Amino acid sequence: MTDLLKTLRKTLLMGPGPSMVSPAVYRAIAQPTIGHLDPAFIGLMDAVQKDLRLLLNTKNSLTLPISGTGSAGMETCFVNLIEHGDRVLILSNGVFGTRMAEVAGRLGAEVDSMEFEWGTPVDTQQLAAHLQKNKYDLIAVVHAETSTGVLNPVEEIGKLVRENGALYLVDSVTGLGGIPLHLDKWGVDAFYSGTQKCLSCPPGLSPVSFSDRAAEKLQTRETKVPNWYLDLNLICGYWAGESGANNSKRAYHHTAPINMNYALYAALREIVNEGTDAVFDRHLQAHRQLVEGLEARGLAMLVSNPHRLPMLNAVKIPQGVDEAAVRSALLSEHGIEIGAGLGPLAGKIWRIGLMGHTARPENVERLLAALDSAV
Amino acid sequence: MTDLLKTLRKTLLMGPGPSMVSPAVYRAIAQPTIGHLDPAFIGLMDAVQKDLRLLLNTKNSLTLPISGTGSAGMETCFVNLIEHGDRVLILSNGVFGTRMAEVAGRLGAEVDSMEFEWGTPVDTQQLAAHLQKNKYDLIAVVHAETSTGVLNPVEEIGKLVRENGALYLVDSVTGLGGIPLHLDKWGVDAFYSGTQKCLSCPPGLSPVSFSDRAAEKLQTRETKVPNWYLDLNLICGYWAGESGANNSKRAYHHTAPINMNYALYAALREIVNEGTDAVFDRHLQAHRQLVEGLEARGLAMLVSNPHRLPMLNAVKIPQGVDEAAVRSALLSEHGIEIGAGLGPLAGKIWRIGLMGHTARPENVERLLAALDSAV
Numbered sequence: 001m002t003d004l005l006k007t008l009r010k011t012l013l014m015g016p017g018p019s020m021v022s023p024a025v026y027r028a029i030a031q032p033t034i035g036h037l038d039p040a041f042i043g044l045m046d047a048v049q050k051d052l053r054l055l056l057n058t059k060n061s062l063t064l065p066i067s068g069t070g071s072a073g074m075e076t077c078f079v080n081l082i083e084h085g086d087r088v089l090i091l092s093n094g095v096f097g098t099r100m101a102e103v104a105g106r107l108g109a110e111v112d113s114m115e116f117e118w119g120t121p122v123d124t125q126q127l128a129a130h131l132q133k134n135k136y137d138l139i140a141v142v143h144a145e146t147s148t149g150v151l152n153p154v155e156e157i158g159k160l161v162r163e164n165g166a167l168y169l170v171d172s173v174t175g176l177g178g179i180p181l182h183l184d185k186w187g188v189d190a191f192y193s194g195t196q197k198c199l200s201c202p203p204g205l206s207p208v209s210f211s212d213r214a215a216e217k218l219q220t221r222e223t224k225v226p227n228w229y230l231d232l233n234l235i236c237g238y239w240a241g242e243s244g245a246n247n248s249k250r251a252y253h254h255t256a257p258i259n260m261n262y263a264l265y266a267a268l269r270e271i272v273n274e275g276t277d278a279v280f281d282r283h284l285q286a287h288r289q290l291v292e293g294l295e296a297r298g299l300a301m302l303v304s305n306p307h308r309l310p311m312l313n314a315v316k317i318p319q320g321v322d323e324a325a326v327r328s329a330l331l332s333e334h335g336i337e338i339g340a341g342l343g344p345l346a347g348k349i350w351r352i353g354l355m356g357h358t359a360r361p362e363n364v365e366r367l368l369a370a371l372d373s374a375v
Numbered sequence: 376m377t378d379l380l381k382t383l384r385k386t387l388l389m390g391p392g393p394s395m396v397s398p399a400v401y402r403a404i405a406q407p408t409i410g411h412l413d414p415a416f417i418g419l420m421d422a423v424q425k426d427l428r429l430l431l432n433t434k435n436s437l438t439l440p441i442s443g444t445g446s447a448g449m450e451t452c453f454v455n456l457i458e459h460g461d462r463v464l465i466l467s468n469g470v471f472g473t474r475m476a477e478v479a480g481r482l483g484a485e486v487d488s489m490e491f492e493w494g495t496p497v498d499t500q501q502l503a504a505h506l507q508k509n510k511y512d513l514i515a516v517v518h519a520e521t522s523t524g525v526l527n528p529v530e531e532i533g534k535l536v537r538e539n540g541a542l543y544l545v546d547s548v549t550g551l552g553g554i555p556l557h558l559d560k561w562g563v564d565a566f567y568s569g570t571q572k573c574l575s576c577p578p579g580l581s582p583v584s585f586s587d588r589a590a591e592k593l594q595t596r597e598t599k600v601p602n603w604y605l606d607l608n609l610i611c612g613y614w615a616g617e618s619g620a621n622n623s624k625r626a627y628h629h630t631a632p633i634n635m636n637y638a639l640y641a642a643l644r645e646i647v648n649e650g651t652d653a654v655f656d657r658h659l660q661a662h663r664q665l666v667e668g669l670e671a672r673g674l675a676m677l678v679s680n681p682h683r684l685p686m687l688n689a690v691k692i693p694q695g696v697d698e699a700a701v702r703s704a705l706l707s708e709h710g711i712e713i714g715a716g717l718g719p720l721a722g723k724i725w726r727i728g729l730m731g732h733t734a735r736p737e738n739v740e741r742l743l744a745a746l747d748s749a750v
Contacts, residue, residue: 003644004419005637010407018408018633029634030405032385033393033577035712044379067579068443068604071629075604103603196630202408204442204579204632227602228478229443229450252717254446255392255571257579259404260635262380269378337410342627 011331012358014367015339016146016312017174018196018203019355021263025201028266029259036256044265045239045256051268052207055176055276056191058183062210064239065264066230067257070173070194073206074103076230077140077169077190080210080218084108086137089130089166091122091157095147095342096171100140107226112136118344119148119302119314124156136166144175146197147342149303149314149351151179158187167214173197176207177271177356178283178311189214195260198283198311200356201267204260208232229254267356283310286359290352293368297375302349311359313352314345318375323347326374334370386706387733389742390714391521391687392549393571393578394730396638400576403641404634411631419640420614420631426643427582430551430651431566433558437585439614440639441605442632445548445569448581449478451605452515452544452565455585455593459483461512464505464541466497466532469520470717471546479515482601487511493719494677494689497527503535511541519550521572522717524678524689524726526554533562542589548572551582552646552731553658553686564589570635573658573686575731576642579635583607604629642731658685661734665727668743672750677724686734688727689720693750698722701749709745 013019034041045064052063066076078100082088088109090101093116101113114130116122122141139161143154154170161168167189172181177198183191189211196203210218210232218225218232225231237251271279287310291301294315302314317323323340327350330336339351352367388395409416420439427438441451453475457463463484465476468491476488489505491497497516514536518529529545536543542564547556552573558566564586571578585593585607593600593607600606612626646654662685666676669690677689692698698715702725705711714726727742 001644004415004422005403005406005641008406008409008415011409011413013408013410015410017630018410021408026405026407028380030401031380031383032401033388033396033571034383034386035388035390035393036578038386038706038712040379040383047379068447069629069632072443072604075602079602099603106599106601106603108601194630196408196633202632202634203411203630204635224481226481226483227450227454228474228481229447254444255569255578257444257577257635258393258571259577259638260579260632263634266380269376331413337413 009335012336012363012366013353014358014363015337015353016351017194017353017355019198019200019353020357021200021202022270022357024270025263025266029202029263031259031262033258036258037250037252041258042250044261048261048265048268051272052209054272055268056181056183056209057185058209060183060209060211061240062215062232062236064235065205065207065261067254068206069203070192070206072230073192073194073208074100074171076206076208076232077192078103078107079227079230080225080232081138081167081169081190081214082107082109083221083223085110087135089114089136089139091127091139091141092116093120093122093148093150094118094142094145096142096145100171119150121150121307122152122157124153124160127157128160131160131164136164138169139164139166140169143170143172144179144309144312146174146312148345149309149312150307151309155186162187167217174309174312177279179280183209195264195267198356199264199267199271201263204257205264283354283359286354286361286364287313289361289364290354293364297371311353311355313354314349315352316349317347321375323350329374330370334374336367336370384710387711387738387741388728389733389738390712390728391726392569392728392730394573394575394728395732396575396577397645397732399645400638400641404577404638406634406637408633411633412625412627416633417625419636423636423640423643426647427584429647430643431556431558431584432560433584435558435584435586436615437590437607437611439610440580440582440636442629443581444578445567445581447605448567448569448583449475449546451581451583451607452567453478453482454602454605455600455607456513456542456544456565456589457482457484458596458598460485462510464489464511464514466502466514466516467491468495468497468523468525469493469517470522471517471520475515475546494523494525496525496682497532499528499531499535502532506535506539511539513544514539514541515544518545518547519554519684519687521549521687523720524684524687525682526684530561537562542592549684549687552654554655558584570639570642573731574639574642574646576638579632580639658729658734661729661736661739662688664736664739665729668739672746686728686730688729689724690727691724692722696750698725704749705745709749711742711745
């Protein structure tokens with residue numbers, strides 16, 4: 001039988017994730033597996049937590065990667081913080097806001113959704129008015145909406161959430177590593193992300209972070225977390241602490257995905273070594289170069305200028321163009337992957353990712369040239 | 376700052392997992408990441424499902440790897456099959472049976488546990504008597520109890536479960552790839568495993584399989600699965616089908632852990648290419664060699680002969696031996712990891728794994744020689 005791994009073609013990943021992975025991260029993921037209680041692995045766990053806190057600008061001790069993909073991070077935040085009947089407000093302007101409402105609803109929360117047009121940001125004036133009349137236990141928003149390319153005003157929303165007394169939950173699956181994050185300054189209580197976007201690591205882990213307020217809610221729940229695998233009370237018995245070479249404090253919960261954590265470690269080190277400001281600037285420059293190139297070709301962006309994400313570019317599909325055929329030709333003839341629209345935007349936009357290692361001028365040039373021949 | 380990955384020492388993994396990973400699997404995990412909807416990745420998903428069915432001796436179309444570790448597989452089986460108030464019986468003779476009861480209880484099941492002494496198998500006569508007087512919706516057992524090294528009589532239990540009318544759930548995290556599994560013949564309705572034991576793949580994925588009866592229960596639930604990430608109804612929209620190069624039928628749910636799936640693909644291919652009978656025999660031979668060597672040194676096994684697992688060997692710690700010091704010396708001086716006892720067996724046993732790639736005569740010899748110098 002054919003070895004399918006030998007038929008894999010190296011692809012330029014310019015979709016909504018996964019993004020390009022750097023050689024150092026590929027080397028890392030293939031390092032020899034060691035035990036999940038080996039002091040050497042525990043040292044690496046500490047280093048991962050330290051680098052995550054650096055990128056998130058937080059002092060939260062509860063900062064660690066969940067053993068699942070970004071959606072497992074979403075599930076983790078809701079299942080740990082919500083109990084039956086809790087009042088939850090979801091600020092929704094894309095697929096991932098909708099998903100949040102679905103996750104919270106399944107856990108028995110009373111969910112209100114404020115819907116904003118896809119492609120536009122959350123309207124903080126509308127939110128302020130709504131919060132005058134409504135109290136919530138938890139309010140959640142997506143920082144960087146991967147389905148539309150919109151940047152939501154997370155800092156401004158945070159102030160309103162704090163006045164309301166609710167816990168503040170922020171999804172930044174697509175933001176982490178590509179735009180600044182200031183969890184403590186913004187008053188974020190619970191945060192989750194993924195590895196396969198601007199961290200430029202293969203998919204498989206989900207960094208999460210909980211503030212002391214969120215950790216307190218976790219400890220004062222009336223009911224057990226109805227999800228053993230994602231119960232942070234238990235997971236912290238394995239991850240918490242900064243014990244260095246001392247593994248006696250680490251209680252086995254589940255076997256951590258060892259090699260994925262090697263990859264995350266290397267990906268975080270690459271960002272820290274390049275410098276976060278330089279990394280964010282590289283994303284911005286690539287984004288500007290792309291938008292300029294697209295507009296020069298008569299293509300238009302979905303999102304208006306001040307609300308665009310640098311790492312996720314939603315491009316309107318021109319009249320009469322078979323969008324699926326273009327994506328298919330880009331992949332098969334040019335070895336470039338871009339993304340389709342989701343939900344109401346299916347068939348209406350392409351999603352071009354400039355995430356992490358992908359956000360480089362030569363990649364933008366290669367895509368623009370390929371588009372010239374494919375459209 | 377030191378690159379911690381450069382300080383990792385290649386360790387001979389003879390604990391309860393992770394086990395040794397073969398060079399082919401390390402090569403696989405470092406192959407270029409591609410998109411989760413790339414036709415090439417979908418072809419690889421189909422191949423993984425096909426090889427899993429082969430190893431499990433099942434026709435179950437719902438056979439796929441969950442994007443989490445073995446405990447995520449446990450969570451998946453229970454959360455999809457249980458609704459509030461369902462009557463569940465757990466057959467428990469170790470840590471993982473206890474964990475099952477905890478998982479089911481958190482999901483609102485009415486849980487009965489039948490406890491059997493740790494180190495002995497489930498007593499089917501006792502079970503038969505109990506089932507005369509009790510009806511259950513689901514009955515669960517651990518095939519290969521990693522905490523004690525006991526093989527439970529899964530086939531015999533299956534007959535009793537079927538007469539009771541319950542769904543039959545089997546954990547074979549440690550069994551898969553090391554001892555025969557016959558899901559269809561044994562009447563198993565739900566199955567989960569992990570990658571880091573006898574599949575000799577790094578930890579991070581959990582193969583699961585559901586019979587048609589279990590799939591029917593899934594479709595006729597009165598309530599939604601209270602876990603969006605692990606809802607098999609949704610996951611099947613991405614994994615189900617055998618569409619080969621046609622990705623139009625695949626609905627995005629979450630971004631699959633691409634590189635972990637490469638590794639699982641390669642690990643399964645290695646087992647199929649070696650031949651399952653040859654693989655099982657290699658485990659058995661290594662186990663016999665180990666037991667002989669241990670007994671020649673005056674060490675005794677916890678489990679009596681007919682109930683021992685070949686891949687997980689629980690050894691009684693001799694009077695007066697500092698068991699933690701021995702494990703520590705094996706790791707630091709000999710580069711060999713073995714496992715400690717858990718729960719009531721902490722301090723009383725060592726757990727020596729002979730899983731997958733680890734189960735080779737040269738590894739057994741190396742461990743016995745190291746034990747001679749460390750004890």
